Amino acid sequence: MQLLDIHEPGETPRPHENELVAVGIDLGTTNSLVAISSQNRPEVVRGEDGETLLPSVVAYLGDGRMLIGTEARAKLAADPEVVVSSVKRLMGRGPEDVKSLAGHLPFELEPIHDGGMVRVKVGHRTLTPVEISSHILAALKARAEQALGHNVDQAVVTVPAYFDDAARTATKDAARLAGLQVLRLVNEPTAAALAYGLDNAAEGLYAIYDLGGGTFDISILKMQKGVFQVLATGGDATLGGDDFDHAIAEHFLAERAQKIGQTSLSIGDVKRALVTAQLAKESLSSQKKGNWVLDVGGQQSRHTLNVKVFEDLVGDLVERTIQVCANVLDDAKVSPADIKGVVLVGGSTRVPLVRRQVQKLFGKEPLANIDPDQVVALGAALQAEALTRGSDILLLDVTPLSLGIETMGSMVEKVIQRNTSIPVSKAQEFTTYQDGQSAMAVHVVQGEREMVESNRSLARFEFRGIPPMVAGAARIRVTFTVDADGLLTVSAREDTTGIEQVVEVKPSYGLTDDEMTNMLRDAMTHGREDMTWRLLTESKVEAERVAGAVRAALVADSDLLNEGEIYALNTALDAVAKAIEGDDREEVEKTSHELDDVSQDFAARRMDRGIETALKGADVTALEARISDDNP
Amino acid sequence: MATIDNTSRSQGTGASGSRPCWSCNEEVNLRSPFCHLCGVIQPPLPSDHFVRLGLPRNYDLSDDNLERQYFGFQRTYHPDRFAQKPPREQAISMEYAANINDAYNTLRNPLLRAEYMLRLQGIEVAGGDGDTVADPELLMEVMELNELIVGANTIDQMTSLRERINAEVAASEIALGVVFAENDFDRAANVALRLRYMTRLSEQAQQSAGSLPGNRKN
Known part of the structure; x- marks a missing residue:
């Protein structure tokens, strides 16, 4: 086939199959996006439906098929039991965390006995949030491959700045399951700052206010000459537009209970009520009031909601974000007046109350001249390009939460303070408190509170082999290292003996290595539908490429063919096009090979013409130079 | 994590001699962070925060100058610059970047800078938690x-x-x-x-x- 890929002199060749292209992915609570950047010009990749947003919704059908995005969301009303959405809220979470998430959760969770990550029951399957996220990531990967015409296996994936170590690790695991190597986890507000800053040549102090579907982040950055330095970051990993929906849904359900009495609601009913609430919220961003019909428990009820009531319902939630902003300004040691601009990110910043409150705190109208839904993905793509092609851009980020160790009396001794620039490596010395103590339990926690139980427990390990000494004589040096992805590694070393133990922090609520191995194996062997779907996509991409090349050749050199040959080629092209529309991989490959066969002769003739053109008027040295260029 | 070390200000100032490149085995000058033959980054040597940021060991320093040096060094050593390199090179770059961050965070804070300069002289400032104040x-x-x-x-x-x-x-x-x-x-x-x-x-x-x-x- 490559014979057909003749380039006119001076024409830029299409990216080669093996050329490194890394994509930027915004894996959101409500929607996800994939973007690609070339020469610092990022663009969001559209799906077959022409949309930039892929709803972060997956449906697991009874026949083993899987729907992702708009099609899955469409199933929500009729068949909510097989649909799962907002799974990002569960990333890296254990059963205890989930209990503390307020409101009705639209998830049916499998009871867990042995710790570990929560599992979601959906349709006839039981899946971890990591697996569900990996299915969304795989769909984004396929979308990018379709657009580029070749494989994509490297990505920059964004995470909320306030994501803890467990949620970050879960995100990285999900990417790995989807066949993507994560070049870097980038904090969402930092990615947004990058896209905004480069697009507007911004210099100075900026605040990025990012209110998404399930998470809230605020970062203060200093931007100058291609350097994006995060001064401080803060947020709430359990606060987002979803909570606005919950507030409205609860309001509607309370009204309904008054009118027609309490009825018991299924998980499906809750999901339906949330969909109605979301529609109400979105419409109130532009309308003063509206009417909605709630269809749950087999009974319909009518509800009116105006902006005033809506703002009363969500006022406290918005105020919580404003309070976090004030604290982060303190952490960064800047006042609102020092901030040159406030960039709004995330779909929930469309809510007028949010804009008003942000404007009030910072004393200036917030900036929203990049689509708040797209800006994070665009920044991720820019960073992906920087990491693969090299760049002058420099992102200097910080760790959002303090990291420490449990000491006597369940107190926390902080080893790394929040808002420390990463990567960072810090050591602290600990000692034994009993004569002859031979082991020491190391409990790693993340958070700002004094007492262990108020913080997030990340990992526990036991440091053994301490030689017998009197209490307080041993010197155990514990080193915390946070890498550029914000992920923690802990190592411990006893100085008199030199015994060393390095522990990769596996979050208590994360996946164990065994679980991860099994999932990877599942994805390889048992996940036949995933595999088939993937192979089909790859075959389609390849067939599309072959057909595209033939079509281009027909436009350029159809004078080399007689009518019969042109007819034969067009017939073969139609066959490929038809096969691509279907789901039969063998048919796609067969028609693609047939087209390849039929076009062989044409390719040879084009090659001859290419050589003739090249020879014409070219002196021998230039020709030799060109031949050696073409054959590196 | 390199600890503070009074004796060896090796990397920038007094260092002499060479070490073999871990990748190609060529003898590399101790002052050079990259192998002159294969271009591969060499593990950081014990150093001090002033040397790490290419600054003279003075208490008075301007924020602008400190920041310029910090950004300049991170542009060279930050792991983002090594994203397509083998894991060992990535790990070494992370060590440099962590040291540079540590240097910047210590030197930009007037109190930490003073305490650090005293520690370089072997003097611990008294009056920490639990200590009694002499004055x-x-x-x-x-x-x-x-x-x-x-x-x-x-x-x-x-x-x-x-x-x-x-x-x-x-x-x-x-x-x-x-x-x-x-x-x-x-x-x-x-x-x-x-x-x-x-x-x-x-x-x-x-x-x-x-x-x-x-x-x-x-």
Whole structure:
């Protein structure tokens, strides 16, 4: 086939199959996006439906098929039991965390006995949030491959700045399951700052206010000459537009209970009520009031909601974000007046109350001249390009939460303070408190509170082999290292003996290595539908490429063919096009090979013409130079 | 994580000799962070924060200069610059970047910078948590200011108190510049102790100001 890929002199060749292209992915609570950047010009990749947003919704059908995005969301009303959405809220979470998430959760969770990550029951399957996220990531990967015409296996994936170590690790695991190597986890507000800053040549102090579907982040950055330095970051990993929906849904359900009495609601009913609430919220961003019909428990009820009531319902939630902003300004040691601009990110910043409150705190109208839904993905793509092609851009980020160790009396001794620039490596010395103590339990926690139980427990390990000494004589040096992805590694070393133990922090609520191995194996062997779907996509991409090349050749050199040959080629092209529309991989490959066969002769003739053109008027040295260029 | 090391300021200043490149085995000058033959990054050697940022060992330094050096070094050593390199090179770049971050965060803070410079001379500043303060005059002054902070109950009172404490902080920083320039480390240790107490009082005053009624700016 490559014979057909003749380039006119001076024409830029299409990216080669093996050329490194890394994509930027915004894996959101409500929607996800994939973007690609070339020469610092990022663009969001559209799906077959022409949309930039892929709803972060997956449906697991009874026949083993899987729907992702708009099609899955469409199933929500009729068949909510097989649909799962907002799974990002569960990333890296254990059963205890989930209990503390307020409101009705639209998830049916499998009871867990042995710790570990929560599992979601959906349709006839039981899946971890990591697996569900990996299915969304795989769909984004396929979308990018379709657009580029070749494989994509490297990505920059964004995470909320306030994501803890467990949620970050879960995100990285999900990417790995989807066949993507994560070049870097980038904090969402930092990615947004990058896209905004480069697009507007911004210099100075900026605040990025990012209110998404399930998470809230605020970062203060200093931007100058291609350097994006995060001064401080803060947020709430359990606060987002979803909570606005919950507030409205609860309001509607309370009204309904008054009118027609309490009825018991299924998980499906809750999901339906949330969909109605979301529609109400979105419409109130532009309308003063509206009417909605709630269809749950087999009974319909009518509800009116105006902006005033809506703002009363969500006022406290918005105020919580404003309070976090004030604290982060303190952490960064800047006042609102020092901030040159406030960039709004995330779909929930469309809510007028949010804009008003942000404007009030910072004393200036917030900036929203990049689509708040797209800006994070665009920044991720820019960073992906920087990491693969090299760049002058420099992102200097910080760790959002303090990291420490449990000491006597369940107190926390902080080893790394929040808002420390990463990567960072810090050591602290600990000692034994009993004569002859031979082991020491190391409990790693993340958070700002004094007492262990108020913080997030990340990992526990036991440091053994301490030689017998009197209490307080041993010197155990514990080193915390946070890498550029914000992920923690802990190592411990006893100085008199030199015994060393390095522990990769596996979050208590994360996946164990065994679980991860099994999932990877599942994805390889048992996940036949995933595999088939993937192979089909790859075959389609390849067939599309072959057909595209033939079509281009027909436009350029159809004078080399007689009518019969042109007819034969067009017939073969139609066959490929038809096969691509279907789901039969063998048919796609067969028609693609047939087209390849039929076009062989044409390719040879084009090659001859290419050589003739090249020879014409070219002196021998230039020709030799060109031949050696073409054959590196 | 490299610890502070008084004896070897090797990397930038006194270093001589060579070591074999871990990748191609070529002898590489100790001063060179990259192999001149294969271009691969070499593990960082023990060094100090001033050398890490290419700065002279002076207490007085301008924020602009410090920041310029910091960004410049991170542009070279940050792991983002090594994203397509083998894991070992990525790990080495992370060590450099972590050291550079540590250097920047220590040197940009006037108190940490003073304490660090004293530690380079083998002097630990006394008066840490649990230690007793040797200087009774300083202790009296601190206790008096502390009582004023606790007693202040209007924004105006707190503002003037904060101004007074911040002036003490600034004066201590200026004094440190002078005594360090004279290599008078004993006096530097005394002034650093004063700076530590004043800095702590300043933080307390700021916290107390935040909890006074009517302070939130909305």
